[in-house]
Structures are given as structure tokens and as C-alpha cells.
Amino acid sequence: MGVINSLKCNLGAWIRRIFKKKRAKIGLYGPPNAGKTTLANRIVHDWSDGGSLGTVSSIPHETRRAVRREGVIINGNGSSIELDIVDTPGMATKIDFMEFMAYGMSEEEAKKRAKEATEGVIEAIKWLDDLDGVLLVMDATEDPYTQVNVTVIGNMEARGLPLLIVANKIDLPESSPARIKAAFPQHNMVTISALEGSNIDELYQAIAANFG
Amino acid sequence: MDLISGEKLEKMTSMEKIRLILDKVKTGRIVVLESGLSPDEEVRLIEMTMTEIRVDEFSGIEIESYPTKKGGSFFDKLLGKAGKGRMTVIGPANQLRTIEKDQYQISTKVSVGD
Numbered sequence: 640m641g642v643i644n645s646l647k648c649n650l651g652a653w654i655r656r657i658f659k660k661k662r663a664k665i666g667l668y669g670p671p672n673a674g675k676t677t678l679a680n681r682i683v684h685d686w687s688d689g690g691s692l693g694t695v696s697s698i699p700h701e702t703r704r705a706v707r708r709e710g711v712i713i714n715g716n717g718s719s720i721e722l723d724i725v726d727t728p729g730m731a732t733k734i735d736f737m738e739f740m741a742y743g744m745s746e747e748e749a750k751k752r753a754k755e756a757t758e759g760v761i762e763a764i765k766w767l768d769d770l771d772g773v774l775l776v777m778d779a780t781e782d783p784y785t786q787v788n789v790t791v792i793g794n795m796e797a798r799g800l801p802l803l804i805v806a807n808k809i810d811l812p813e814s815s816p817a818r819i820k821a822a823f824p825q826h827n828m829v830t831i832s833a834l835e836g837s838n839i840d841e842l843y844q845a846i847a848a849n850f851g
Numbered sequence: 852m853d854l855i856s857g858e859k860l861e862k863m864t865s866m867e868k869i870r871l872i873l874d875k876v877k878t879g880r881i882v883v884l885e886s887g888l889s890p891d892e893e894v895r896l897i898e899m900t901m902t903e904i905r906v907d908e909f910s911g912i913e914i915e916s917y918p919t920k921k922g923g924s925f926f927d928k929l930l931g932k933a934g935k936g937r938m939t940v941i942g943p944a945n946q947l948r949t950i951e952k953d954q955y956q957i958s959t960k961v962s963v964g965d
Contacts, residue, residue, distance in 0.1 A: 732914050732944070733900075734910065735910040735911070750906055757901040758901075767894065788916060789893075789917075790894055790897065793889075796890070797889070815878055
């Protein structure tokens with residue numbers, strides 16, 4: 640990123656913060672199978688006219704196209720914010736069709752999914768240039784030091800944009816949100832189960848506080 | 852394995868770094884960058900990797916770096932230079948596997964002759 644672009648980017652972020660923008664475009668980012676679409680569906684269910692942003696599956700890269708829902712108004716702590724929610728495909732540094740065949744897909748289906756998944760990662764990256772903030776969804780049962788997490792956090796820090804870490808899947812006994820907090824102590828974190836809705840009100844308050 | 856000095860990296864443009872890394876990794880080499888990549892370069896490397904994935908030929912990269920160090924002066928932050936790149940290891944996804952990683956140490960396993 641050039642110095643002028645970087646300067647514009649960071650000044651823009653500071654000005655948005657100073658004037659407390661009340662409408663923001665927020666991307667849900669994270670590795671595949673972290674629960675991004677489950678969370679996006681829950682937000683839309685709770686604060687919009689229902690429906691869903693996408694289907695959920697245990698097979699990685701189920702979401703292979705970014706989906707945006709406009710005008711989701713979230714209230715929390717006495718303030719409200721209008722969000723455009725963007726559910727992005729899972730980010731990865733490698734995609735092997737053999738991984739999909741292990742889930743019972745035919746070779747042809749697996750290769751098609753792999754190709755679409757690579758396009759999805761590119762789409763997720765392109766969206767980074769057009770967002771006001773990020774909800775970084777992490778699977779609390781997994782090691783948080785993945786390159787996807789490190790790269791997304793590094794990019795948001797460099798752009799001076801707000802980031803909220805969502806430690807998901809706390810309904811699972813092996814989850815360890817403390818491990819995530821220890822890895823990225825400089826960022827706000829909320830622990831939730833998007834599937835069961837645990838702590839979801841706390842998340843909405845944090846969204847209003849961080850992006851409002 | 853190629854260890855690339857920070858001095859060499861400083862003289863290269865972002866695109867030159869990404870091309871150098873991918874060309875080496877696609878031929879099975881492990882690349883260690885002394886001073887790493889900027890966050891923007893990291894994300895562009897992932898983007899470029901996705902465009903070069905081919906079934907049965909190249910399934911992507913394994914890339915490991917430490918979280919960026921916070922800090923820097925007011926002007927560093929203003930110019931987006933607060934997070935300086937740290938040592939980074941990159942290799943073919945089918946040959947380099949991360950065993951363990953924390954803020955201070957990266958342990959990887961390298962398969963030879965795959």
C-alpha cells in the first residue's frame with residue numbers, strides 16, 4: 640500500500656471514529672467452519688425480517704460467495720447502529736479437492752467445490768477494501784494462531800479499522816476462549832455460541848459499542 | 852530452503868516479493884523471509900496463491916508468521932507503519948505443516964520428496 644493511500648485510509652478511519660458513524664458495513668471473516676454463516680443467520684433472524692444469509696454445513700467452504708444484507712439495525716446499551724452485514728467465504732491459504740472427497744463427494748464435485756472455494760477466498764479478500772469493520776469469527780476449539788487470523792488482524796490494524804473478535808462454539812466442552820484472548824490480547828473479544836445463542840446479547844452490545 | 856534477507860526484501864516491490872515467493876514455493880522450496888511481509892502483502896500473496904491453485908499440481912501454501920508487534924510513533928500509525936513484518940516461513944501446502952505456534956515460536960514439519 641502506498642504512503643498516500645495508507646494516509647488516506649488511516650485518516651478516513653480516524654474521521655469515521657471521531658464522527659461516530661451510525662451506519663457501517665461489517666464483514667464476517669474467519670477460517671472455514673468457524674461459524675460465520677451460523678452467526679450471520681442469527682443476527683439477521685434477531686434484527687431483520689428473518690430469512691437467512693446462507694446454508695450451513697460441516698463440509699468446509701460451504702459459503703463460496705459473499706452475501707450482503709443491508710439495513711440490519713442492532714440495539715445495544717441504549718444506542719443503535721444500522722449495519723450492512725457481509726457474510727464472506729472462509730479464508731484459507733490452501734485448498735485441496737481431496738479434502739472434500741473425504742466428506743463423501745465425488746471427484747468431480749470435489750474439484751468443482753475446490754475451484755469455487757478459491758474464487759470465494761479472492762472475493763473475501765476484495766471485500767476487505769470496502770468495509771468499515773470486521774467481526775473475526777474464530778472456532779474456540781481450534782488453535783487461534785492460524786495465518787488467516789494473523790493476516791486479517793494485521794490488515795485491520797494497518798488500515799486503522801475496528802475489529803471485534805468473536806470466540807464461537809463455546810457450547811463445545813473443548814472450547815478455550817482464554818487461548819484466543821491470550822493470543823490477541825490487544826483486541827476486544829466476545830465469547831458466544833452462534834448455534835445456541837449463548838451470550839448473543841453481549842455480542843450485540845459489543846457491536847453497538849465497537850462499530851457505532 | 853531459501854533464507855531471504857531483510858535487506859534484499861527492502862529493495863523489492865510488493866509484486867516482486869510475491870512473485871519470487873510463489874515461483875520458489877511452486878517448485879517445492881521452503882522460503883524464510885527475515886523481515887516478513889506487510890499485512891497488505893500477506894493478503895495479496897494469499898489472493899495470488901488462490902489464482903495459481905491447480906488440481907494435482909499445486910494446492911496452495913502454508914504460511915506462518917508471528918502476529919505483528921503493536922506500537923510505533925504517532926506518525927508511524929498515521930502512515931500505517933505501526934505493524935512491521937516479522938520473520939515468516941512459507942512453503943508448499945503438501946510439504947510444510949505447522950506443528951505448533953505461539954507468539955514467540957513456530958514449529959513446523961517439512962516433508963521431503965513428496
